[in-house]
Amino acid sequence: MSEFSLYLLQQLINGLTIGSTYALIAIGYTMVYGIIGMINFAHGEIYMIGSYVTFIVIAGLLGMGMVSLPIILIIALVIAIFIASTYGWTVERVAYRPLRGSNRLIPLISAIGMSIFLQNFVVLAQGARDVALPPQITGGWSFGDASSFEVSISYMQMMIFAATFITMTVLTLFISRSRMGRACRACSEDLGMTNLLGIDTNKIIALTFIIGAALAAVAGLLLGLYYGVINPFVGFIAGLKAFTAAVLGGIGSIPGAVLGGLLLGVTEAMTAAFFPAEYKDVVAFGLLVLILLVRPSGLLGKPEVEKV
Amino acid sequence: MNQFRKTVLGLSTAICIMGMSAAAQAETLKIALAGPATGPVAQYGDMQKIGVMAAIEDINAAGGINGMQLEGVIYDDACDPKQAVAVANKIVNDGISHVVGHLCSSSTEPASDIYEEEGILMITAASTSPSITEKGHQMVFRTIGLDSLQGSLAADYIKSVKPKRLAVIHDKQQYGEGLATTVRDSLKGAGIEAAMFEGVTSGDKDFSALIAKLKKEGVDFVYYGGYHPELGLILRQSAEKGFNAQFMGPEGIVNADLAKIAGEAMEGVLATAPKSFDQNPVNQERVERIKAKGEDSTGPFVFTAYAAVEVMTNAMTETNSTDTEKLAEYIRANGVSTAIGDVKYDEKGDLTESTFLVYRLHKDGSKTAAE
Numbered sequence: 001m002s003e004f005s006l007y008l009l010q011q012l013i014n015g016l017t018i019g020s021t022y023a024l025i026a027i028g029y030t031m032v033y034g035i036i037g038m039i040n041f042a043h044g045e046i047y048m049i050g051s052y053v054t055f056i057v058i059a060g061l062l063g064m065g066m067v068s069l070p071i072i073l074i075i076a077l078v079i080a081i082f083i084a085s086t087y088g089w090t091v092e093r094v095a096y097r098p099l100r101g102s103n104r105l106i107p108l109i110s111a112i113g114m115s116i117f118l119q120n121f122v123v124l125a126q127g128a129r130d131v132a133l134p135p136q137i138t139g140g141w142s143f144g145d146a147s148s149f150e151v152s153i154s155y156m157q158m159m160i161f162a163a164t165f166i167t168m169t170v171l172t173l174f175i176s177r178s179r180m181g182r183a184c185r186a187c188s189e190d191l192g193m194t195n196l197l198g199i200d201t202n203k204i205i206a207l208t209f210i211i212g213a214a215l216a217a218v219a220g221l222l223l224g225l226y227y228g229v230i231n232p233f234v235g236f237i238a239g240l241k242a243f244t245a246a247v248l249g250g251i252g253s254i255p256g257a258v259l260g261g262l263l264l265g266v267t268e269a270m271t272a273a274f275f276p277a278e279y280k281d282v283v284a285f286g287l288l289v290l291i292l293l294v295r296p297s298g299l300l301g302k303p304e305v306e307k308v
Numbered sequence: 309m310n311q312f313r314k315t316v317l318g319l320s321t322a323i324c325i326m327g328m329s330a331a332a333q334a335e336t337l338k339i340a341l342a343g344p345a346t347g348p349v350a351q352y353g354d355m356q357k358i359g360v361m362a363a364i365e366d367i368n369a370a371g372g373i374n375g376m377q378l379e380g381v382i383y384d385d386a387c388d389p390k391q392a393v394a395v396a397n398k399i400v401n402d403g404i405s406h407v408v409g410h411l412c413s414s415s416t417e418p419a420s421d422i423y424e425e426e427g428i429l430m431i432t433a434a435s436t437s438p439s440i441t442e443k444g445h446q447m448v449f450r451t452i453g454l455d456s457l458q459g460s461l462a463a464d465y466i467k468s469v470k471p472k473r474l475a476v477i478h479d480k481q482q483y484g485e486g487l488a489t490t491v492r493d494s495l496k497g498a499g500i501e502a503a504m505f506e507g508v509t510s511g512d513k514d515f516s517a518l519i520a521k522l523k524k525e526g527v528d529f530v531y532y533g534g535y536h537p538e539l540g541l542i543l544r545q546s547a548e549k550g551f552n553a554q555f556m557g558p559e560g561i562v563n564a565d566l567a568k569i570a571g572e573a574m575e576g577v578l579a580t581a582p583k584s585f586d587q588n589p590v591n592q593e594r595v596e597r598i599k600a601k602g603e604d605s606t607g608p609f610v611f612t613a614y615a616a617v618e619v620m621t622n623a624m625t626e627t628n629s630t631d632t633e634k635l636a637e638y639i640r641a642n643g644v645s646t647a648i649g650d651v652k653y654d655e656k657g658d659l660t661e662s663t664f665l666v667y668r669l670h671k672d673g674s675k676t677a678a679e
Contacts, residue, residue, distance in 0.1 A: 154549070
């Protein structure tokens with residue numbers, strides 16, 4: 001392969017890596033929106049908490065002298081998912097359920113309040129500073145000619161792809177095959193009707209928050225390990241990017257969130273590849289505006305039908 | 309400040325002084341310490357705090373200034389320009405008229421306008437952006453050299469290294485981009501053209517696209533204008549991607565956290581930093597007193613902050629006054645002997661001599677003078 005195509009391939013890999021983590025977080029936004037038609041602004045903070053739990057557990061286990069990395073990661077993943085899900089459930093219980101049926105703006109504000117609360121809670125509990133974890137998974141695989149351009153994929157990047165792919169598959173199967181998944185789909189179609197048919201919609205909504213939070217925890221673990229540095233404010237930017245990805249793909253649609261995440265990641269990487277890197281956000285968000293002008297409901301979103 | 313407020317301030321100062329003589333020796337003089345105590349660059353705020361507090365303790369132990377004991381009051385601006393303005397207003401409200409700070413140039417600049425207007429004496433121990441002293445402010449001084457000096461020092465060093473392909477990267481902030489521009493321009497004058505000149509977004513976490521580009525361009529020397537959180541990640545991700553160029557940065561990267569973020573990857577990174585005043589034998593006792601408190605004396609801003617207090621208090625002793633206009637006049641006209649050596653000021657409030665050297669950083673947090 002020529003130098004140019006190798007370079008292009010490298011940037012594509014970089015873009016897909018970051019895009020798949022956007023997608024993981026975006027699913028949380030899109031599922032909540034799909035069912036109750038509201039944006040969960042505290043979702044980015046759940047991701048941040050997932051990262052913190054991962055760091056604390058890994059540092060703790062390493063400190064206790066545990067050496068087997070896979071076991072450490074699995075323990076960290078389980079604990080992170082458990083704690084993040086608890087937070088996700090609590091956010092729903094505290095900031096959404098009491099306000100159900102009220103004006104749509106009110107839960108929006110309470111979610112923003114929740115987001116600020118969680119951010120400051122972590123600042124107070126863990127300090128406002130950057131927390132760093134030394135690289136745990138090092139090394140990688142590279143190909144291409146060292147004299148022209150060598151494409152490298154780190155094991156960490158491969159792990160991110162694999163984890164994202166597995167999580168997506170499990171989620172898709174859950175939504176399309178299980179009873180609970182069917183109830184979720186029913187809720188997203190018509191919440192009131194589903195309730196009339198004897199399904200406990202409150203339970204389904206809580207479940208949606210829990211699933212979203214669990215995925216955010218997976219993203220928190222992966223990105224925490226990949227970048228190695230977190231602070232209580234990482235949830236804001238990550239949340240914003242993921243929200244963008246969800247809107248880009250069509251908010252409410254799970255495949256849309258995945259597509260939007262990957263598209264956003266690849267656009268950023270390609271912009272940085274061929275233009276000065278400072279333009280990457282300009283181009284990525286310009287693309288968002290452009291797509292929404294042409295397709296206001298996003299790439300895979302269903303056009304809003306006026307309900308009578 | 310308008311005439312009326314000046315009169316009111318004068319009157320209230322007079323009342324304070326009268327009250328003071330009545331209250332005798334127990335009076336304290338408050339010095340505000342403004343800088344980041346939280347946020348991503350809070351470590352630098354710590355350095356400043358360690359230096360200021362050490363200076364205040366030493367001066368108080370020696371009997372204080374004009375019979376007054378000093379007291380340091382900490383204000384947190386989180387290195388955020390908006391918060392810096394709020395902090396400056398709070399300092400005005402709290403009636404403090406001597407400030408050491410701020411730390412980040414982008415915070416110091418808006419805050420300095422307020423201090424100038426309110427007649428508050430400000431000495432920054434860390435802000436290196438030239439534009440701070442270019443407004444003709446009378447109340448603004450520093451105990452650290454300028455970006456332009458630091459940039460040209462870095463450029464001179466790069467000239468001597470003669471890299472094959474040079475890239476200049478910055479974080480688009482006043483401090484980082486200012487330095488990066490100086491480095492690029494002074495090298496262009498010497499016939500070394502930067503192959504890349506690009507900004508990254510501060511707070512960004514993923515630099516893989518940038519690194520792939522540096523690799524493709526065959527860059528072997530990168531100058532980074534900015535702070536350690538981004539450079540740390542760039543170094544860490546470069547090592548993972550097999551990109552091994554020599555990196556160089558300003559004193560904003562000299563910090564133990566660089567090693568925490570980047571690990572092994574930061575070994576041998578070059579940086580321009582204020583001279584290691586803690587290694588100067590004249591500061592031996594001061595260093596020991598700081599260490600005895602369990603604090604770190606090696607940060608680049610510890611002794612510049614110490615000196616900032618000294619410049620103020622020395623002027624107070626010499627003029628036997630705390631009136632900021634008199635102090636500013638005295639400081640501008642006379643040199644002061646401090647922990648960072650004898651300092652002299654030009655009309656703008658800048659040091660007449662640069663205090664920077666090129667260092668090579670090591671993963672244990674130490675630094676050695678670069679060859």
